[in-house]
Amino acid sequence: MLPVKVVLAYLCNYRDRKDYYLSLVPYGLTSIAAYLHERGCSVTLANLSHRGPQRGARWIARQKPEVLGVSLFAYNRSDSLRMIEEVGRLSPQTVIVAGGGFAHHYHRELLDRFPSLHHVVRGEGEEAMYRLLCDIGEGRAPRGTVHGERIRDLDALPFASSFPGESVGIDAPEQYSFIITSRGCPSACTYCCSPSFWGRTVAFRSPENIVDEMERLYRERGIIYFSIRDDNFTLRKERVIRFSRLLRERGVHVLWNCQARVDTVDLEMILEMKRAGLEHIQYGVESGSLRILEMMEKRTTPEVIRRAAEVTRRAGVLLSIYLMAGMPGETEEDIGETMRLIRGIRPHDGIVSPVALYPGTALFDRLGDTGASGDAIWFSRDDSGIYARRDPAAGRWVKNLARELSRVGAASAYTAAEFREHRNLAGGESWVTDLMEGDRLLANDEPGRAEALYRSVAIRMPENPWGHLKAGECALWLGNIRGALRSYRAAAEALPSHYRSWLALAEIYAGRGNTHEARVCAERGIQASGGDRRVKERAGRILSGRG
Numbered sequence: 001m002l003p004v005k006v007v008l009a010y011l012c013n014y015r016d017r018k019d020y021y022l023s024l025v026p027y028g029l030t031s032i033a034a035y036l037h038e039r040g041c042s043v044t045l046a047n048l049s050h051r052g053p054q055r056g057a058r059w060i061a062r063q064k065p066e067v068l069g070v071s072l073f074a075y076n077r078s079d080s081l082r083m084i085e086e087v088g089r090l091s092p093q094t095v096i097v098a099g100g101g102f103a104h105h106y107h108r109e110l111l112d113r114f115p116s117l118h119h120v121v122r123g124e125g126e127e128a129m130y131r132l133l134c135d136i137g138e139g140r141a142p143r144g145t146v147h148g149e150r151i152r153d154l155d156a157l158p159f160a161s162s163f164p165g166e167s168v169g170i171d172a173p174e175q176y177s178f179i180i181t182s183r184g185c186p187s188a189c190t191y192c193c194s195p196s197f198w199g200r201t202v203a204f205r206s207p208e209n210i211v212d213e214m215e216r217l218y219r220e221r222g223i224i225y226f227s228i229r230d231d232n233f234t235l236r237k238e239r240v241i242r243f244s245r246l247l248r249e250r251g252v253h254v255l256w257n258c259q260a261r262v263d264t265v266d267l268e269m270i271l272e273m274k275r276a277g278l279e280h281i282q283y284g285v286e287s288g289s290l291r292i293l294e295m296m297e298k299r300t301t302p303e304v305i306r307r308a309a310e311v312t313r314r315a316g317v318l319l320s321i322y323l324m325a326g327m328p329g330e331t332e333e334d335i336g337e338t339m340r341l342i343r344g345i346r347p348h349d350g351i352v353s354p355v356a357l358y359p360g361t362a363l364f365d366r367l368g369d370t371g372a373s374g375d376a377i378w379f380s381r382d383d384s385g386i387y388a389r390r391d392p393a394a395g396r397w398v399k400n401l402a403r404e405l406s407r408v409g410a411a412s413a414y415t416a417a418e419f420r421e422h423r424n425l426a427g428g429e430s431w432v433t434d435l436m437e438g439d440r441l442l443a444n445d446e447p448g449r450a451e452a453l454y455r456s457v458a459i460r461m462p463e464n465p466w467g468h469l470k471a472g473e474c475a476l477w478l479g480n481i482r483g484a485l486r487s488y489r490a491a492a493e494a495l496p497s498h499y500r501s502w503l504a505l506a507e508i509y510a511g512r513g514n515t516h517e518a519r520v521c522a523e524r525g526i527q528a529s530g531g532d533r534r535v536k537e538r539a540g541r542i543l544s545g546r547g
Contacts, residue, residue: 001137001138002039002040002041002042002133002134002137003041003042003065003066003067003095003133003136003137004042004066005042005044005063005064005065005066005067006036006041006042006043006044006065006066006067006068006069006133007043007044007046007060007063007065007067007068007069008029008032008033008036008043008044008045008046008068008069008070008071009046009047009048009056009060009068009069009070009071009083010025010026010029010046010047010048010049010070010071010076011048011049011051011052011053011056011070011076011079011080011083012049012075012076012079013075013076013078013079013382013384014049014052014053014079016049016075016076016384017049017050017052022049022075022076023047023049023050024047024174024175024178025045025047025071025170025175026071026073026100027160027178027179027180027229028071028099028100028124028125029045029069029071029125030045030160030161030163030175030176031125031126031157031158031160032069032099032125032126032129033045033160033163033165034157034158034159034160034161034162034163035126035127035129035130035157035158036126036129036130036133037158037163037164037165038158039130041130041133042165043163043165043166044063044065044165044166044167044168045163045165045166045167045168045170046059046060046167046168046169046170047168047169047170047175048060048083048168048169049169050169051169052079053079053080053082053083053086054082054083054086056083057083057086057087057090058086058090059168060083060087060090060091060094061087061090061091061094064091064094065091065094066093066094066095066136067094067095067096067097067133067136068087068094068095068096068097069097069098069099069125069129070083070084070096070097070098070099071098071099071100072098072099072100072101072102072103072110073100073101073102074101074102074358074359074378074384074385075384075385076384077102077378078382080098081110081114084096084098084114084116084117085114085116087116088115088116088117089116095118095119095136095141096116096117096118096119097117097118097119097120097121097129097132097146098110098117098119098120098121099120099121099122099125099128099129101193101197101358101359101360102359102378103120103121103122104121104122104123104197104360105193105196105359105360106359106375106378107120107122107145108145109375109379111143111144111145113379118141118143119132119141119143119144119145119146120144120145120146121145121146121147121148122145122146122147122148123147123148123149123150123197124148124149124150124151124183125148126148126151126157127148127149127151128146128147128148128149129146129148131146132146150198150199150201150203151183151203152203153203154182154183154203154204154205154209155205155206155209159212159213159216160176160179160180161175161176161179161213161216161217161221162213162216171532171534172221172529172530172532173221173222173223173499173529176217176221176223177217177223177225177226177227178226178227178229179210179213179214179226179227179228179229180228180229180230181204181205181210181228181230181233182202182203182204182205182230182231182232182233182235183198183202183203184198184199184200184201184202184203184231185198185200185202185231185232185235186200186201186202186235187200187232187261187297187298187299188200188297188362189284189296189297189298190295190296190297190361190362190363190366191296191324191355191356191357191358191361191363192358192361193358193359193360193361194231195362196360196361197360202235204236204239206239207239207242207243207246208246210243211243211246211247211250211252214226214247214252214254215250215252218252218253218254218495218497219495219497220497221497221530222495222496222497222498222499222500222501222528222529223254224253224254224255224465224466224469224495224498225254225255225256226254226255226256226257227256227257227258228256228257228258228259229258229259230258230259231259232259232260232261232264233258233259233260234258234260234261234264234265234269235261235264237264237266237269240269240272240273241268241269241272243276244272244273244275244276244278245272245276247276247277248275248276248429251463252277253277253431253461253463253464253465253466254277255277255278255279255432255435255466256277256278256279257278257279257280257281257282258273258278258281258282259281259282259283259284260281260282260283260308261283261284261300262283262284262285262300262304262305262307262308262309263299263300263304263308265281265308265311265312266311267311267314267315267425270311270312270315270317271315271425271426273317274315274316274317274422274426274429274432274433275426275429275432277432278317278432279317279318279432279436280317280318280320281312281317281318281319281320282320282321282322283305283308283309283312283319283320283321283322284298284321284322285305285321285322285323285341285350286298286322286323286324287323287324287327287334287337287338288302288305288337288338288339288340288341288342289302289330289333289334289335289337289338290302290337291334292327292330292334295327295329296324296327297362302337302341305341305345306341306344306345309321309345309346309347310345313346313414313418314421314422314425315422315425315426316414316418316419316421316422316425316426316432316433316436318348318349318436319345319346319347319348319412320347320348320349320350320351321342321345321347321350321351321405322350322351322353323338323350323351323352323353323401323405324352324353324354324355325338325352325353325354325355325394325397325398325401326354326355326387326388326389326394326395326397326398327355327388327389328355328367328388328389330389330394330397332393335397335400335401338401339400339401339404342401342404342405342408343404343408346408346411346412347405347408347409347412348409348412348413349405349409350405350409352398352401352402352405353398354385354387354388354389354394354395354398355387355388355389355394356385356386356387356388357385357386357387357388358385358386359375359378363388364386367388413440413443414436414437414440416437419433419436419437419440431457431460431461431464431466431467434453434454434456434457434467435453435454435457435466435467435470437453438450438451438453438454438470438474439470441453442474442477447474447477447478448478450470450474451471451474451475451478454467454470454471454474455467455471457470457471458471458487458490462490462494463494464494465491465494465495465498465501468487468488468490468491468494468501469487469488469491469501471483471487472484472487472488472491472504475487476508481508481512484504484508485505485508485509488501488504488505488508489505492505492521492524496524496528497528498528499525499526499528499529499532499535500525501525502521502522502524502525502528503521503522503525503535503538503539503542505517505521506518506519506521506522506525506539506542506543507542509521510542510543510545515543518542518543519543522539522542522543523539525539526539
């Protein structure tokens with residue numbers, strides 16, 4: 001017999017509650033929720049990030065769950081462990097289970113240190129959590145570690161976004177716009193914990209399976225922008241091309257971004273992705289110094305990085321890079337080479353991070369062996385991350401690289417001549433280029449020319465909501481209210497599940513004093529959102545004149 005009530009909860013550290021990414025529920029927890037629900041479990045999925053550990057624990061205790069599952073990572077461990085202990089005090093009858101990367105690596109220490117914690121799941125959680133719930137229901141689950149086996153057939157799992165149970169604190173269109181299409185990575189970068197978690201093997205969802213989920217979210221939930229968060233989405237070229245062509249064949253008109261390694265892309269692949277809506281790609285560059293890349297065991301070179309950046313810019317995709325500074329042994333000369341790389345490849349944006357040590361990484365293990373680090377540090381400090389270096393030079397390098405990225409990015413926007421070349425290469429499939437150039441013109445205070453490009457997309461592709469939405473925004477910019485109404489109405493008709501189109505119409509009608517049409521459109525927006533509380537509140541503010 002399965003437990004009657006299960007709560008799966010996530011909590012970022014309270015100081016990070018306004019961080020867009022850290023405050024979202026991890027994809028793995030949503031996947032477990034969908035898997036358990038499909039097998040008959042009564043599951044509540046809760047994002048408690050804005051409550052903090054004490055309020056979160058009190059909320060959980062009021063639900064009186066038989067089982068509580070908590071996602072535990074290095075960055076959220078402090079407040080999550082506080083919440084676990086508080087739940088144990090307030091609701092001692094609740095069986096508490098932890099999973100996630102930190103729990104995987106420190107299962108023994110967690111069970112030794114935290115008596116309120118009953119079980120830790122190592123590895124993948126869907127099947128392991130279901131087996132554990134069955135054992136708990138039968139009264140045969142002694143306290144300890146549960147080992148999850150690798151799931152090879154990812155297509156057999158339900159879509160994480162298909163979870164129909166009760167959700168608390170979750171903005172579904174935001175939450176489910178982030179998807180993962182593979183698990184694992186064959187690389188062995190010294191700063192990454194993926195090799196020790198996945199064993200350097202990769203399981204893939206099929207292109208058909210990915211597009212099935214995206215099409216469902218597009219048509220039923222009105223999600224028009226996706227972020228694919230695989231460690232390396234471009235690992236298999238034929239899979240990426242099949243995926244891209246399927247999106248186009250099915251008329252799923254979405255923009256999207258992804259993460260990739262620089263040694264897995266070429267112009268043919270990126271053009272196929274661009275034609276299917278790819279707007280932005282993020283590469284794990286890390287350094288422009290070959291010496292540092294070798295220390296990180298990246299298996300790339302500055303020349304490979306330059307080639308990837310070149311084909312990305314040729315295809316007209318926004319180029320973003322991740323950088324690190326503060327490797328043990330890194331010097332000013334190494335940072336200088338990274339500066340020169342930034343100027344040479346001209347990224348549009350990027351993120352610079354200090355080199356952090358995480359459980360299960362080769363770098364953490366190496367520094368632990370020298371006495372510079374050690375496992376106990378994770379339980380004695382509240383830091384979200386433990387850094388490899390804390391000297392003034394490392395901090396200065398992070399700031400200088402970030403400043404250089406900002407400076408170069410501001411000067412690296414695509415020009416009119418480059419946009420023309422992007423269209424020539426795309427071979428007629430240029431709607432993404434038109435939107436991007438329109439955005440550039442709008443940023444340059446040329447709304448009339450921008451609107452013409454947006455409307456050209458709307459005319460060529462009336463079933464694509466993006467052209468209508470952009471034209472509506474531009475019409476409002478120009479004060480053309482009738483034009484904005486026409487465009488937003490066309491967007492809503494092209495994709496009736498896109499609640500933001502309906503709310504935009506409601507806001508315009510309300511501003512013109514047409515309360516009847518404003519109310520009709522607001523109700524359509526609420527209906528499109530599935531009755532989402534936040535959408536109801538937004539509609540209420542529009543109708544009350546509070547915007």
